[in-house]
Amino acid sequence: LASALVAAASARGLDLELPTDVSEVHGYGLEGRVGDHTVRIGKARWIIGDGDPGWLEQVRRRAALDGCLSVFVSVDDRPAGAFLLEDPVRADAPRMVSALREAGIHRTVLLTGDRADIAEAVGRIVGVDAVLADRDPADKLAAVRQESAAARTIMVGDGVNDAPALAAAGVGVALAARGATASSEAADVVLTVDRVDAIADAILIARRSRRIALEAVLVGMGLSLVAMVAAAVGLLPPAAGAVLQEGIDVLAIGIALRALVRGRLHTVPMSADDIATAARLREGHEVAIAAVEQIRAVADALHSQDCRLEPVHALIDRLALELVPHERADEEELMPLVARALGAPATATMRRTHAEIEHQVSRLRRLVEGIDPARVTPEDVVELRRLLYGLYAVCRLHNSQEEEGAFALVPPAPTSVRRVRR
Template identity: 75%
Template sequence: MSWWRDRWPTVFFLGSAGLLGGGAVATLLGADETARWLWIAATAFGLVVSLVSTARAVQRRSPTVDIIAVLALAGALWVDEPFAGAMIAVMLSTGQLLESRAAARASRELRLLVERTPRTARRVTSEGVTEVPVEDVVPGDHLVVGSGEVVPVDGRLEAAGTLDESALTGEARPVERTAGDDVRSGVVNAGPPMDLLATAPAAESTYAGLVRLVEQAQASSAPFVRTADRFAMLFVPLTLVLAGAAWAVAGSPLRAVAVLVVATPCPLLLAAPVAIMSGLSRAARIGVVVKGGAALEALAAGQVMLFDKTGTLTRGRPELASVVTAGGEGDGTDALRLAASLDQVSPHPLASALVSAALGRGLELSMPTDVHEVHGYGLEGVVDGHVVRLGKASWIVGNARPPWLQRVRRRAALDGSLTVFVAVDGVAAGAFLLEDPIRSDAPRMLAMLRSSGITRTVLLTGDRADVAEAVGRIVGVDAVLADCDPADKLAVIRAESGTARTIMVGDGVNDAPALAAAGVGVALAARGATASSEAADVVLTVDRVDALADAILIARRSRRIALEAVVTGMGLSFVAMVAAAVGLLPPAAGAVLQEGIDVLAIAIALRALLPGRLHTIAMSEADVATAHRLRAEHDLTLGTVEQIRSVADDLTGDDLDLAPVASLLDRLEHQLIPHERADEDLLMPLVDRALGTDATATMRRTHAEIEHQVGRLRRLVAELDGTAGGSAPPPISPEDVVELRRILYGLYAVCRLHNSQEEEGAFALVPATATPQHPSHLPAHLPAMRRRTRS
């Protein structure tokens, strides 16, 4: 039955078209009687199909206008107009075939997710590599993924790999991932065999969740389509009245049949679903899975957008913000390298932050040995002969309260940071402060939403008010509501829904009730589907929230095209009906005209499959590669920027040691400044080309300010150590220390602001899945940085 269900539109079309064409050939050859019987057969074929369709609709108690087709076909046989009947049959079969093909194309991207679901995994054990069902994989398992194989579960790479992520993101280019990167199930290993540490069981991995989403997708009719069905039902009595009046006035059933022939509302019944399903296909192509036409239409009608904070406007996973060393010397590079080496084998969510930060700074990690977890405290192991501990302060520092510990706790409280402490060979080495940074594409996404027709944006979060207000100001929302539990979020959504159509965006389990209550719930599932994905109407499978603004444009365009197709098709059909009723259009000519109207309406609807206006920035391959190379350099400078604050924090008036300041100045002049000049020469023109405007004026100004502040620091250090005038340096006064700190803190603030500008205004434009550059691919103008970070 499934084979016939998939192929009957093709059989119907080929059969009716073949009989119609055969009759035309017979007419040309002078065999008029043969042509007549061929057209009668086509009409009978169409009548049988229409009767079956009508009976099924009656059985389902759903409205149907197939009764018009039944009357038109039966009437054509009655008044001996077999050619008109054959044309009606071809018209019906053409519409069914176009709808079937559009549906198949629209669901193609979604079906791929199901067809490529991993079934088995290769697990590494002490006895070797064994193949096990994917359901048996648990977090902490070491897996091998062969070339061309699908990654079976979510995990973390233990060595660099090349991945094809097109099934999830639509991006065709292979992606190079470094050791420590998180990998989603369902992507394909496009390189040599790679090692993977499982971080989630199969049931909680990305593909398992997305398969459930596919099962929900396209499960409901769009409101516009249902309205079209109801409106089409008004056509039945109108058509019967008009046909009856034509029969009564003319005294012949011929005009009534002519009215019935041109009255079949295929534009209304087929064009609207085709446009809506085409919109679903376009959205899926950019990584936005919309669960059916109803969700697509609701997305198009949305006016108020509400956001959860964590994972939506922020990245949703901690990243290293700064390193505080116990001795107050250096930038903590050695401590970070040892800690990240140990964390390579840990499935803990915080482990990825340290591993990614170390690799981003170009550090070469070692494989740890004798690793074991101390429950409730942290992780311990041996790295390069050193015993390394990672975990809570009480385990690392004990009962001591050194000044640096107080500094770490104060900074963590002010910034809302997480802390991980590290000890090497039993001695506390420092602490890592981890933050959940704001997504670099979030401010741009808010601007795009406003240009897409969203009139109000609200941030809803359970976080404390000061943190929420800071995020809200940076991204540019209209209102911020903090300290909200799930019940509070529900209340806000109900209040907002009373005045406008709402869209709620979230990614956590606690967001599921709010997503279900909103007009449209949008879940972010780029790092795995959760309960929020199950409750949502729209799911983003790409890790870019700005795709949501493009999905809204697609939804509104699809709805507009559906309306255009229906109005055009039904308008022309009504004109043809009136013409047939007054005797200007005989049945045969009416059948040909109606076929043309139907094809025109469906062709209008199929425009929804074509690319429309999106916010996507077009960039050349060369510009993308340059941007990623500069982004790698940018990441390498982050440690230098954080060292500015560390050096300033450690400055005291007692026996001031200028050596750390001089070392920092050397790094600024030989690492940071060359990077900023490379940005000036390469990144700024790239952004201007992409946006078509002089969009980098503020970034160029901060480049100049950074160089100015570094120059002031150079002159002050030269004055304090006596190298400026060649004479013995004067004693360093408390005022000198204050001036040094003022310059350093000012420089730190400018650098942090500039980094945010570059991330939001430049790097956020670059496709997220484009191949990143490994630090070893950096140009030669940063040799000092590479030597220092790998020493």
């Protein structure tokens, strides 16, 4: 959780300062000093007390609807706000499930300790066959054993809670880039890259290596057997047989060395120029996401009484400066990149949403220009909210499409460490 907060602050360009005198209040949260202020972070009742400010119910409702974890903050014993921590679906997860099916995996099951409603939503997005939610480590172990009784199983995990299930599966695969040491020690295969779709590559590599090894063994032993029979009946002199055996060994080694040649993989190869272009556009993508979240915040703040349009005007200006140019840049540079990697049909839906986003921003501008700031009616507020929430939904969907269909193709860049001020 701390790394998520630090990453979010770094993305916004905030100056970070190391806290001092940090202590844990068991069952409630953490307390420490940041500069000259006492900061607490933890449960709502510890931070807010017995009062129920109006924003508390809004935070809880949004956390429940979005499947987020809410963490409340106070500064100098005064409630300051809350963090909503979301665990999004990995962008490469849907492609991984699809690739596993192509590789011959007939059934995929999502095992998680999350709530059933959150797990079901994730299962629908990634396309698994079954979802088992609210599972503790013992439940995961029992589920793996049950599946193993019907067929050979592969268990993929990255946490300490996954270690028993990884050890019990036919093949345990640990994601070591973010995972715990316990899961890596219990697994049979450890993926050191932060990409779950590498599992499909691992399956293809293993199958190809096994096939080449069998070919080398069968060819080598088969030819050696033929030479032995020929020598036994007197058709092959000893000297010639020795030379021939050396040739058979070299042939078998040559067949085995084919395993070093790159074979067919699920991962789409990309040129260095395409990777650099995608990385540059990804930075603009992160900026656009911040603008998209402002759409929802502005819509939530609209009231039918004494409605002010200044935040809406500021939002429209930001969308025109950040979101619309970003979508046009994606259309001109990202779409050809995706077409080269996956084919032109893969860009159809993303191209359509580019046009829809720009159209909805234009509609929003025309609506606001037609409203008298001094006489904003409840009907105007309803129409503004309708357009804002609609634009927000389209942008969120489009961001997910770009994450899964474009940026998930790019190899992960080395993680940089941001220095903090002491």
